[in-house]
Amino acid sequence: MALTKNDIVEKIHELGFTKKKSVDIIESLLESIKGTLEKGDDVLISGFGKFCVKNKQQRRGRNPATGNALMLRARKVVTFKCSGKLRNKINGKI
Numbered sequence: 777m778a779l780t781k782n783d784i785v786e787k788i789h790e791l792g793f794t795k796k797k798s799v800d801i802i803e804s805l806l807e808s809i810k811g812t813l814e815k816g817d818d819v820l821i822s823g824f825g826k827f828c829v830k831n832k833q834q835r836r837g838r839n840p841a842t843g844n845a846l847m848l849r850a851r852k853v854v855t856f857k858c859s860g861k862l863r864n865k866i867n868g869k870i
Contacts, residue, residue, distance in 0.1 A: 781806075813854055825858040 781802060788798035809827070812819050819827040829852050837848040858866075 816852075823859055823861045825856055825862055828855050828857070829853070830855055 785795070785798045785802050788801055789795055793801065809819050813827060813829055816829050818829070832851050832853055834850045835848050836845060838845050
């Protein structure tokens with residue numbers, strides 16, 4: 777089961793914040809992350825991982841439904857690389 781934004785708001789709410797304040801905290805955090813990525817900068821969260829914006833070049837592709845060849849435009853994508861601590865925790869090494 778996926779962790780949702782509402783689940784995170786509930787966790788913040790359990791710390792003693794009001795529901796509205798919890799929503800504001802999470803929204804502010806996410807807007808800050810989105811704004812940083814939009815500028816092309818990386819987001820590093822120590823002990824968790826790093827979000828990076830990468831440029832992808834234009835390339836040939838094909839429509840899987842029709843098999844027709846087409847050109848995929850250049851674009852930016854966000855990648856995530858987890859920290860060593862998170863990787864170890866996921867693999868049960870901590």
